Structures are given as structure tokens and as C-alpha cells.
Amino acid sequence: MAALSARRLLATLGAVAVSLAAMQRPPVDFEALPFAPMHYVAYRAPSAVKVDGRLDDPAWTLAPWTETFVDIEGPRRPEPRFKTRAKMLWDDEWFYVAAEMEEPDLWATLKERDSVIFRDNDFELFIDPDGDTHAYYELEVNALGTPWDLMLIKPYRDGGPAINGWDIAGMQVGVEVKGTLNVAGDRDQGWTVELALPWKTLKEAAAGHRPPTPGERWRINFSRVEWQIDIADGKYSKRLQAGSKNPLPEDNWVWSPQGAINMHMPERWGYVQFSDRPAGKESVAFIEDPNGRVTWALRRLYYRQSSYRAAHGTYATTLEALNVSDIRVESIDFKPVMRTTASTYEITSTGVDGATVHITHDGRVWLSR
Numbered sequence: 001m002a003a004l005s006a007r008r009l010l011a012t013l014g015a016v017a018v019s020l021a022a023m024q025r026p027p028v029d030f031e032a033l034p035f036a037p038m039h040y041v042a043y044r045a046p047s048a049v050k051v052d053g054r055l056d057d058p059a060w061t062l063a064p065w066t067e068t069f070v071d072i073e074g075p076r077r078p079e080p081r082f083k084t085r086a087k088m089l090w091d092d093e094w095f096y097v098a099a100e101m102e103e104p105d106l107w108a109t110l111k112e113r114d115s116v117i118f119r120d121n122d123f124e125l126f127i128d129p130d131g132d133t134h135a136y137y138e139l140e141v142n143a144l145g146t147p148w149d150l151m152l153i154k155p156y157r158d159g160g161p162a163i164n165g166w167d168i169a170g171m172q173v174g175v176e177v178k179g180t181l182n183v184a185g186d187r188d189q190g191w192t193v194e195l196a197l198p199w200k201t202l203k204e205a206a207a208g209h210r211p212p213t214p215g216e217r218w219r220i221n222f223s224r225v226e227w228q229i230d231i232a233d234g235k236y237s238k239r240l241q242a243g244s245k246n247p248l249p250e251d252n253w254v255w256s257p258q259g260a261i262n263m264h265m266p267e268r269w270g271y272v273q274f275s276d277r278p279a280g281k282e283s284v285a286f287i288e289d290p291n292g293r294v295t296w297a298l299r300r301l302y303y304r305q306s307s308y309r310a311a312h313g314t315y316a317t318t319l320e321a322l323n324v325s326d327i328r329v330e331s332i333d334f335k336p337v338m339r340t341t342a343s344t345y346e347i348t349s350t351g352v353d354g355a356t357v358h359i360t361h362d363g364r365v366w367l368s369r
Helices: 006-023 058-062 199-205 292-312
Strands: 039-044 084-090 094-102 122-128 136-141 147-152 172-178 190-198 217-226 229-232 235-238 251-254 270-278 337-340 345-350 356-360 365-368
Touching: 058 084, 084 217, 094 122, 094 199, 094 217, 136 190, 136 199, 190 199, 292 345, 292 356, 292 365
Parallel strands: 039 084, 039 270
Antiparallel strands: 084 094, 094 190, 122 136, 122 217, 136 147, 172 190, 217 251, 217 270, 229 235, 337 345, 345 356, 356 365
8 A cells, every 4th residue: 555646545544435325325124135136147258358348259249247236235225227237257367247238328437457447337246255254356447448456455344455556467357338428418338347356366366276176166246336417518517416516315226235335245146157168068057155154143143243233332242132033044053153252253153064154343253164
């Protein structure tokens, strides 16, 4: 961070403030939301992928699309105005991501890497390789192809800083605009983005510091920021709140809904499962994380501990104080154990396949055997 310019440092702090502001909306009952993360099987690229944003390589035509994106808060909010969907592929060197976005008014302003890209319309990618909700990656790209990549040591809610100086070294970005960029008044079709992310960088926070193996699952989510705009004097401008100089809040459209306007809840991201079969050949079934339901039960206790601390100024020291008896896990005799100190806690539970599942006060989850 010491090498960052003052402007970039301020931009980073501003981004953190935006994220924290989103978390200050009326509280959400996260437990009431269904545990139903989206999932996707990423097949091997059967041929070379040219990263130019056009998505016309034979490999992409064989890869399936994700489901169409929904509002970040889920079904309680209206469907997005414009369609968004994504694809994934991989090979020995790269993780490939592509997205297609409808957009009648193409515009972008930010040209310097690591600018706060969501101040433009953008496409965003979040990756937690080992699924522990810590040490995860964020990448944002606008229609000019300008990237902002960073690592989060922990989610903001758990006190984690953003390392803005961290880069996905060797990353390739391609964008194609279908229309005219920054020409107000005409009707555009949209834009596509294509990303090639090297395993040699992504493996930094992965289990064993290695690329994924066939059958392995990583946590992932996609987001799209969309601002409402007006046209005046032949230029685009963000639509303002009535009687204010502040723009209307942006729309946030995602693949796997978060339940709140906060992408920094990695436990709500989807899953990508890596298959060694070439795209276009025999399909592969997605296999759920066998300990996912146990992890979710512990996450519910984490939510309750957070609420308890907000109300009492300290964490509960007994599970009875968290009403643990009303949490059930299908086919598992869920009997968690909690250990506490004056300022921390750890809760564990027996999982499946001989695993013990852990969660701590800062939200990190992991398995031991």
C-alpha cells in the first residue's frame, strides 16, 4: 500500500466506505434466506481461446451459459432491466470467464487501472478459491476494458482490509462493444467481456497453493453495476435523486443472490466445479459440497453471535443463549461445541466423511480431519 498514490489510496478508502454504507441498510434476516447457492460446471477449453472480448472462439460456443443474473437482494426486488449472463472454461494455464450484457446506452469514463471502476457501469468477478471466506479476489472491468483487481484479507464486516496494490499478474482482458461507446442518443446493443486469469496468480489463496483439480469446487460470484442515466447536451450523466446533486443508487445484478446490497458475504456466492472433460462433450453433474449444510448451520450461529454482540456488547458464551436447539441439519446429528474467550469464539461440529467443520468470530470456515 505504501507505493500507492494518494489518489488511489483515497479511491480505495472511498470504495470501503461505499461497502460499509451498503451494510448500514435495514438489517436483513440472513437465516430466513434459503441456502441455495448457484452452481456451474466449468469444462476444459477444447481449443485455444483468443482473449479479444468477441466470444466467437469455438471453445466458447460449446460452453454453457449461467442462469440470467438477478437483483443482488434476490426475488424480493424487481427483475433487472437488462439481461446479463456468463460462461467459464479452464485449461492448464488459465481460468477463462466471459460475460454478455445487454446495454442500450454504452458509456465508460475510467481509464487508469485500479480506479474505482464501479463508478462506471461494470462487470465484477469474485473468487474465494478455498471457500473459507477469507483471502479472496475481486476484479472489476468497465466497457473501456479498464480493470480494478484487489485482494480482501477478510470481508469488510469482519475487519478485513482491501489490498489494492495486489494484482492478478498476467491477466488478459478483452472487451467488445456492440454499438457506440460514449455517443449519447443512439441505441446500443450491449457489451461483452472476456477474461483469462492465470492459475500461477489465482493459486495464491487456493488450498495447497495450487490450481484446482478435476472435481474440485471453488466459491465464485459475478456482479454487474448499472447506473440510471440521463442525456443532456449530447452527453450521458447519472440520474440524480430528486432535489439533490447525488446520483440515484446504482443497481446491482448478480448470478447468485446475496440477500442484501453487499457482495462481501462470500458464504452466499455460488460454486464452480472444474471438470477435466472438454466442453461440448458429455455433460458432468454438479456434486454438492458434502459439508455445505453443516457449514451453513454454523454460519447461522455466526449470524446470531453477530446480533448478540450488537445487542450486548460481547459474544454469547453459551450456545443456549443463541437458541441452538432450533437449528437442524438433515441426516446429521448436529451437536456443535463452542469455545470462547473475552473477545473471540470458535464453534465446531462433526461433519461428514470424517470431517470437523470450524467457524470463528471473524467468519472464517474450514475443515479438519
